[in-house]
Amino acid sequence: MTSRIALVTGGTGGIGSAICERLARNGLKVVTNYRDEGKARAWQERMKEKGFDMAIVPGDVGDPAAAAEMVATIQSQVGPVDVLVNNAGITRDTTFHRMTPEQWHEVINTNLNSCFNVTRPVIEGMRERKWGRVIQISSINGLKGQYGQANYAAAKAGMHGFTISLARENAKLGITVNTVSPGYVATDMVMAVPEEVRAKIVADIPTGRLGKPEEIAYAVAFLVSDEAAWITGSNLDINGGHHMGW
Numbered sequence: 284m285t286s287r288i289a290l291v292t293g294g295t296g297g298i299g300s301a302i303c304e305r306l307a308r309n310g311l312k313v314v315t316n317y318r319d320e321g322k323a324r325a326w327q328e329r330m331k332e333k334g335f336d337m338a339i340v341p342g343d344v345g346d347p348a349a350a351a352e353m354v355a356t357i358q359s360q361v362g363p364v365d366v367l368v369n370n371a372g373i374t375r376d377t378t379f380h381r382m383t384p385e386q387w388h389e390v391i392n393t394n395l396n397s398c399f400n401v402t403r404p405v406i407e408g409m410r411e412r413k414w415g416r417v418i419q420i421s422s423i424n425g426l427k428g429q430y431g432q433a434n435y436a437a438a439k440a441g442m443h444g445f446t447i448s449l450a451r452e453n454a455k456l457g458i459t460v461n462t463v464s465p466g467y468v469a470t471d472m473v474m475a476v477p478e479e480v481r482a483k484i485v486a487d488i489p490t491g492r493l494g495k496p497e498e499i500a501y502a503v504a505f506l507v508s509d510e511a512a513w514i515t516g517s518n519l520d521i522n523g524g525h526h527m528g529w
Contacts, residue, residue: 288312289507290357290364292344292401293371294337295326297470298420301496302368305504307335311366314357316342344371344397345389354404363412364405366507369398369442370420372435379433387434394438398445406453415458416507419446420499421518423466427526439464443518450516459515461506466522468494489524 289306293299294315307313315337317323323339330337338361342353357364372394375386402417409415424432425439443462450460467473467484473493474481485492502519505511520526 286310286312287365288314288362289366290314291368291370292316295323298468298496298499299370301500302370302503303337304335305500309504312361314338314340314361316340316344316353318343344401345392347400350400351404363408365414366416367402367405368418368420368503369401371397374435376431378431382434390434391438395441398442409458410453410456413457417449417460418503418506419462421462421464423464423522423526426464447516454515459512461514462518463499463502464518464520465499466494466525468496468499470496487525494521494523
């Protein structure tokens with residue numbers, strides 16, 4: 284059987300890299316996008332050193348035309364996208380009463396509008412082939428909120444609204460759509476936080492530690508599998524018990 288093709292947006296980051304590696308280990312052809320070519324080429328070389336041949340294509344997921352062109356490039360150079368992981372995200376943190384329109388719109392555009400921009404060009408092909416996986420990487424802060432992150436929390440919460448609607452529309456066509464909501468994971472971004480702040484975060488996590496990028500990647504790989512075909516419209520919390528709901 285021809286290897287399925289997975290597009291992981293924001294794949295050069297900490298969680299994104301782990302997702303790319305896990306899916307590649309599972310036999311998928313993995314593609315990610317970039318805006319900074321130098322950074323992306325360096326990442327691609329690091330992946331090659333680990334034994335992974337990852338394709339990279341230019342593409343700003345916050346721009347509808349650029350996202351459509353990115354998908355068209357992938358389809359012509361690699362093949363049709365079977366698995367889409369909407370992982371790209373940014374932060375522009377500040378308290379809401381100080382937040383600028385630019386800080387609001389940049390985060391909403393990159394974290395939420397990107398879900399439309401990238402999913403729209405691939406969903407028709409999935410429907411025609413009657414198989415597909417779409418996974419949004421949301422956040423614990425989209426569930427419980429966070430001081431100084433009204434923009435980020437709104438975008439991450441909106442991702443799951445997108446998930447459950449898209450899941451209903453495509454369930455009968457062999458396409459599952461789910462959300463993964465990580466808690467605090469030991470990525471470069473989190474590890475750059477002052478140690479005393481990290482200690483307070485960890486103290487509030489029942490498991491007593493930060494998550495690992497590989498643990499998030501495992502959840503994504505599980506949802507991509509054929510065995511997970513009856514799971515759609517779901518949100519999987521992975522946060523060490525930091526936020527619990529049912």
